[in-house]
Amino acid sequence: MGLDARVPCRCWVDGLTTEPPIDRSLLGYEEGYVYAVKLADDDIDEFWNRADLVGYWSQTCCPHPGLEYCREWVGNWPSVRLFTTYVNLCDDGQFTVLRDIMPSVNGGEVSPVVSAAALAECEAFIEAVTGKSAYFLVDADTGKELYQHIPVYSGFPYGVPDTSGFDMDGVFVVEDQVEVFRAARARQQYQMNPAGDGWVMTLTSDDGSTYARVTRHRSEDRTWEVRCRRLRAEDIPCINALKRLFRACVEINMPVCWC
Numbered sequence: 001m002g003l004d005a006r007v008p009c010r011c012w013v014d015g016l017t018t019e020p021p022i023d024r025s026l027l028g029y030e031e032g033y034v035y036a037v038k039l040a041d042d043d044i045d046e047f048w049n050r051a052d053l054v055g056y057w058s059q060t061c062c063p064h065p066g067l068e069y070c071r072e073w074v075g076n077w078p079s080v081r082l083f084t085t086y087v088n089l090c091d092d093g094q095f096t097v098l099r100d101i102m103p104s105v106n107g108g109e110v111s112p113v114v115s116a117a118a119l120a121e122c123e124a125f126i127e128a129v130t131g132k133s134a135y136f137l138v139d140a141d142t143g144k145e146l147y148q149h150i151p152v153y154s155g156f157p158y159g160v161p162d163t164s165g166f167d168m169d170g171v172f173v174v175e176d177q178v179e180v181f182r183a184a185r186a187r188q189q190y191q192m193n194p195a196g197d198g199w200v201m202t203l204t205s206d207d208g209s210t211y212a213r214v215t216r217h218r219s220e221d222r223t224w225e226v227r228c229r230r231l232r233a234e235d236i237p238c239i240n241a242l243k244r245l246f247r248a249c250v251e252i253n254m255p256v257c258w259c
């Protein structure tokens, strides 16, 4: 799950492919895909046969398998949200194109003219993001950053309301929408539940306050800590894939298609 994007090649629109395996009147073209059209009185097996033929043909009909000049995995949805969060964080009118073109669902396209404008904004955007502060949930035992705080996700790493999360004031636990535990740093430990059904997970803060619950799944013992640091260019998700897509789009004058 996430966001992919592709820039179709020009071979079909410029008439540079090999001859298709079925009559051209039975072909459609949309967002860079050549496909077999389904007719009203079509036999379903015949239709799928034609669709397969066109599918195989499009893998080898030009130098670009699948008629794709460029394809990129932009990122999972939390990464895409984080990218748009950074854009909104920095935007005081100079990143309007980047702000407007990022999709929140799969589908849609960006024209070459708009891609050229987006590409021009990218470098200034990287400079604007660098040096701003961000919060990370860290495994304090190893120093590894596990999640970055995404403000629009209300402290939940994947944006899905859960029983625990973190924000700039630390890790927290909520039960029935009431915060029952909070700590800037908390040790998470598991012990067998004396009742024999699963585990008791305990969180202990540096000041000694605790939270415990029974769970069926045991995770690792670790120390959670929220740390703040300045952002670096390599923290910006999606940006390199986006730049490659915008560049390819401008280069061959074909749209970027989100998929």
Ligand SMILES: [Zn+2]
Pocket (backbone or CB within 6 Å): 009, 010, 011, 012, 062, 063, 064, 067, 068
């Ligand atoms: Zn091609």
